[in-house]
Amino acid sequence: MKDLINVVYKKYDSKYGYRQIQIFLLQDYEVWINHKKVLRLMQDMRLRSRILRKYRSHSVSSTGGRVAENVLQREIVAYHIGSGDGEKYYFSTGLHGIFRVAMLQSVLAFFSS
Structure with missing residues (x-):
């Protein structure tokens, strides 16, 4: 056998x-x-199969083809919040986001002082 x-x-x-x-x-x-x-x-007999793994490319495309077209025509703004261990950004798509950022900044200012 x-x-x-x-x-x-x-x-x-x-x-x-x-x-x-x-x-x-x-x-x-x-x-x-x-x-x-x-x-x-x-x-x-110490026979083992070779494991054939799929190769995944780790290079970044330099042509910019990864950025999707802005179909919805939304104005997305990134707000920087706090200055702690790491940088945190809040992405807003409207006025409700500005209100949230103002609230978060006031809460952070309150606890940092």
Whole structure:
């Protein structure tokens, strides 16, 4: 059994794990082995599949194509609040935001003094 598992493992370039190897044994050699037994034998032989991870690009586009068009024509304003450990910004889309910023600034001023 170990020889047969090793042949299938090398035939498919170590890409697949015990579940696929069990299927390939059945398809190629018409040998049915329980997947737990295949796993145990592969562990005895120290055969492991290569994990193929998807590559994700981490570079930032320099063309500016990531900025969406302002379809709603909203005026969005960023207000700086406080001067604590980190910078905090409040993004407002109307007058209610200005009121909130004024309230937050007065509360921060009250507790900072």
